[in-house]
Amino acid sequence: MSDLKTDKQIRKGHPYHVELEPLGRRGRFLPGVSVMEMARQLGIDLISLCGGAGKCGHCKVQIVKGQVSAPTSAEQEKLEYKELDHGYRLACQTYAKGDLVVHIPLESLSTPQRVQVEGIEEDVIPEPLVREYEIRMSAPSLSDLQADDDHLAEELKQQHNVTCLNMDTLVLRKLSTELRSQNWRVQATMRDSELIAIGPWPTRHLGLAVDLGTTKVAVYLLDLETGKTVASKGIMNPQIAYGEDVITRINLVRRGSDEANRMQNLIVEAINSIAAELSAQVDAGPEQIVDAVIVGNTAMHHLMLCLPVDQLAYAPHVPSVRQALDIKARELGLSISPGAYIHFLPNISGFVGADHVAMVLSTGISKAKGVVLAVDIGTNTEICLADHGKMASVSCASGPAFEGAHIKFGMRAAAGAIERLRLIDQEIEYHTIEGRKPIGICGSGILDTMAQLYIAGVLDKDGRMTENHPNVRSYEKGREFILVNEKECEGSAAITITQQDVRQLQLAKGAIRAGIQILLNEENNSEDDIDQIIVAGAFGSYLDISSAIAIGMFPQLPLDRFNQVGNAAGIGARSALISQTKRTEALDIAPQIGYIELAGVPNFGEIFLKALSLG
């Protein structure tokens, strides 16, 4: 904000400081600017079908702190009393009356960057393991015959009091040439006591954080000095071509090392390509990336590292490697700075991997006072229950149904996907991503549909679809419910949800609910004991908590006990990248997280069957 603008604003009145979470955008606004407009000015587009008239009800936000204008009649109509009570408002109807902190539920966002990279940027103090130093040296002469390595080590000590105990081989291979071509003024990059890069001073140093999901891969480029994310991108995991779930991929690589290498190459090439793309966005090269952190579930971790997976595929499902690893990027084929390391955070056990450690790290549940449940929803869903710091975890094979897989009209969260749906009497209201013509339905839309159909009585508790609704019809495999008819689809087939889709969703949500129940049973907790439920992951950020409660995926608890935090694993990976303290914390946390192998729970079948029920 320019000084001029600030002066002008101050003349017009006292500006309020407004903070929009979880995206971390901040600004100062004069009275008379709606929250929707504030968001727009800060680069955040909220869903608005009615153009800010308070009629569509999609621009829902939560006022976390501060005074705002009283609810309008439009808001009283669109929002439930309970929601108003918990600070939920429509952004287009709400005006600040002082400094504000506003939470924007991700489902209210409508931007093309609705990918899996978002999340709260934690306020971590940057203290990177990799640091750079400017070194000025004199050229050797007949009276100073010191070898170049000794010379540099001595100057590091003298000029910066840094002890160099080791120099990377590839750095050594260019050391002498670089010292001379830079005329004896260089940037020495140290990782602890190892020289990992040498080059011109000053060179900006970047770090790469990767959240390696079964379905999605989120890559973040950070400035190591400021600790800020300077670019990010999410892509589909290219290994999907070899199987949507981890078991299929594991069975493939068990055929031989060629398959294992091919699987690894796929992901390495993808990361290389994104690293180059993101670097270019900030006018840098991937060789400026001098540190990296990768997190993923145990299977993704093992596939990335070409570790054996046989013992993971079969009970008792033990990982080959749990401990944290530091591996030269080049050993894995990663095209970043030749001397850089990749840090793999530690795994937990079974399929519960480093991504869950990163999530626990970023959400701080290990230090939370009460009973906190953290659910990271993905193709594999990992759940952790922290009971006053005592943590236990499970892994649930929730499958890719939430990604739209095995759903008749399912699709990934891309333009044209129905992502929100309401059934009001016989009327169906929906919203598609980017407001395009509907072409399918993505995870959050499927969840909404299930909930609405159950509430409307179209589905019973067991998930059976009634025939007593005008939108229900028969097709070759049973019943289905028409969401968008042929006419609306402009000639394409009607978009429906089938009885079989419902079964798929029941299996997915049942796996999650059973996992929650088993964790609660472990320490004899009841649902009511849960003080907070943290919902993480891409799908977890977009889903409508009310819908998830309605179908019994989550326990029936007040909405304000839920907290959707975005890609918490990605946030944790970023913290570990920029902070040695956080990296150490992750090492400490991981072995504290207990693990329950579902195959060893005697009444698992019973619990799972019960968890399949809706409501």
Next chain:
Amino acid sequence: MSDLKTDKQIRKGHPYHVELEPLGRRGRFLPGVSVMEMARQLGIDLISLCGGAGKCGHCKVQIVKGQVSAPTSAEQEKLEYKELDHGYRLACQTYAKGDLVVHIPLESLSTPQRVQVEGIEEDVIPEPLVREYEIRMSAPSLSDLQADDDHLAEELKQQHNVTCLNMDTLVLRKLSTELRSQNWRVQATMRDSELIAIGPWPTRHLGLAVDLGTTKVAVYLLDLETGKTVASKGIMNPQIAYGEDVITRINLVRRGSDEANRMQNLIVEAINSIAAELSAQVDAGPEQIVDAVIVGNTAMHHLMLCLPVDQLAYAPHVPSVRQALDIKARELGLSISPGAYIHFLPNISGFVGADHVAMVLSTGISKAKGVVLAVDIGTNTEICLADHGKMASVSCASGPAFEGAHIKFGMRAAAGAIERLRLIDQEIEYHTIEGRKPIGICGSGILDTMAQLYIAGVLDKDGRMTENHPNVRSYEKGREFILVNEKECEGSAAITITQQDVRQLQLAKGAIRAGIQILLNEENNSEDDIDQIIVAGAFGSYLDISSAIAIGMFPQLPLDRFNQVGNAAGIGARSALISQTKRTEALDIAPQIGYIELAGVPNFGEIFLKALSLG
């Protein structure tokens, strides 16, 4: 030796314990066995042209300790009084009268294994950095879900009190599979706190020591547990194809990284092939080699590591890397155990490299009380003067003349090479390697010839050849001296030594003598102050010290001040391989060794000119 034989011998009389150095062979012999016969029984063939009649004088040995029979008249004729005084005897004429230690000068050896691998096997207590542990584990179960890496680390701690902080990536890639295929009983190989191999228990562990010379490469295979050399081999450095001296090779690799890689590949492939061959000799595979030490001069060191050499080629000739390095063997393409490291001993300065450190290490001159000069003769000759522990070194470009290069009939020390030569009046006596028909003349033969021609007055002090000898004749480029005439050569051309050959040798020996002089000048020492001259290196082991003194390569000092120690660099490399103490000692020694850059010595030209003189 079988018990039976021992019993029989004891019945016949009291057997004497005899030790043959520097080969380290030991045995017990009854009175009445000549030293030559003892050597034969212990597998050492001495040169014997006269069949043990005391007439050829080639089986010269030195009695270092113990009583022997009195000199025969044959010995009194063949040996100088001075030699007899210093314990030199003819092996065929000498009988033990008690326990003996006999030094066999390498020039008296006549075996096909006359290569560059011999040397005193030092009595170093094996305390290898790499150690193996037997681990027995129980299989995981639903009640023991520990990951394999955690499990192994815990058992290492519990069963052996060994802390494992790091596991090699490639070892991790087979850990789970190996634990299961070995039914949870394995051999874990630790290098300090890093797991570098996992496999069946018990597996014999080997180590590789390499002395990487400009011309010759000596490779030793050691049993890490016993510390003994179990196999060894010497080959020509295959890089010779790209230049006999280091400067030619350096200039080649300066053309680009392709050349540098090709040069490196040549040596790596050679080592790989020998490692496989030597392993096979002891019924093992190269993957059982779990540690390696490589020494070489700075240029060989840099070429092996693909380090920049520009700054080494030009004054002030500074190395890129002086410090010791530990590099994963696989990073350099060495096909030994996938997790093994190669330890490169530290360099000194200029061209004085790790091989010289190894030599100082094995000869113990850093701890010697007096003034000791150590000369490691090769294509580059490194010399160190230790003045009561204060050490200074120089590197002399002595060139490959001692290897037979640039000498008209010069050849390497192979079958048919004249290796010993005496001029008695007009008679020429010579000995060829393996007693074959003479086809050329190798380094020690050339040195003998120079000395004999100078003593006989055929060469004057300036190296000019007289015409006043029946064997001197003219050829197109000047004069030459006939060593073996056409008749003896059975139709081939006569073998001669030319005026130009003499010039080449003068340059080589002059370089060495100048180096010695500069070291002496440094601390104002005179030649007489030298208490001991250690002569190392392949050629250094075979040369006749008297000849070297005669032509002024070495100072005129009593023969007993000279000590020919064989491949001292190779011995040092082996010590550092099997002993952590020795490895640490090398780290300490290297920076203590001062370095004199000849280009910086003001009166070098003058000293060198003077050193060219014979006598």
